[in-house]
Amino acid sequence: MTGTNNPDIWADYYARTGRRPPCEALLFALDRFDSEPHTGSRRHALDLGCGNGRDAVELLRRGWSVLAVDAEPNAIASLMARPELTHADRLETLVARFENLAAAGLAPGADLVNSGFALPLVPPAAFPDLWDSMLETLRPGGRISCQLFGERDSWIGDPTITFFTNGGIDALLAPLDVEHLREEEDDSVTPRGKPKHWHVFHIVARKPEG
Numbered sequence: 001m002t003g004t005n006n007p008d009i010w011a012d013y014y015a016r017t018g019r020r021p022p023c024e025a026l027l028f029a030l031d032r033f034d035s036e037p038h039t040g041s042r043r044h045a046l047d048l049g050c051g052n053g054r055d056a057v058e059l060l061r062r063g064w065s066v067l068a069v070d071a072e073p074n075a076i077a078s079l080m081a082r083p084e085l086t087h088a089d090r091l092e093t094l095v096a097r098f099e100n101l102a103a104a105g106l107a108p109g110a111d112l113v114n115s116g117f118a119l120p121l122v123p124p125a126a127f128p129d130l131w132d133s134m135l136e137t138l139r140p141g142g143r144i145s146c147q148l149f150g151e152r153d154s155w156i157g158d159p160t161i162t163f164f165t166n167g168g169i170d171a172l173l174a175p176l177d178v179e180h181l182r183e184e185e186d187d188s189v190t191p192r193g194k195p196k197h198w199h200v201f202h203i204v205a206r207k208p209e210g
Helices: 007-017 024-034 054-061 073-080 098-104 127-137 166-172
Strands: 044-048 065-070 091-095 110-115 138-150 177-189 195-206
Touching: 024 054, 024 110, 024 138, 024 177, 024 195, 044 054, 054 065, 054 110, 065 073, 073 091, 098 127, 110 127, 127 138, 138 166, 138 177
Parallel strands: 044 065, 044 110, 065 091, 110 138
Antiparallel strands: 138 195, 177 195
């Protein structure tokens, strides 16, 4: 998702990813929320690196309000053009690099911070501040759903991408209650059709209450 400003390449990328279902971690988190009593106001999610909106659409379908953030204007355009997009009145969009937003502090009061395969693309120097900001924006009982890359991923060595060892993942998630952590390794292709070895951690973690 980095390395080009060619709008035709981005359009092809969003067309390919748009055919995929919502991310595994998001669905797990939403099912957990659905299993809990809730009588308050509408739940609110930040979707960081929303891409073409496959996760944002599912959040809206389940009654959430959503702030969808992506650095690529084509991503937001693809989201708004999705034929299954409903309840757009509950959707806000923002074109920005979300790690830059963290410097000013993400908007407080989120029930969920979701990031489908986007957090690894944050450079290592910016990642700690972004993660801290994600934790701060969460309400007690709120969740993070995301994917992070492991040290055996074939993109290892790219200085613009953040990777974690198993111990690093444990340290990162220490302030949270881990509800779902699945480590995956697979040889397949990227959404642009390039061969790749994936080493991915699928994560859902809850901010403790009290």
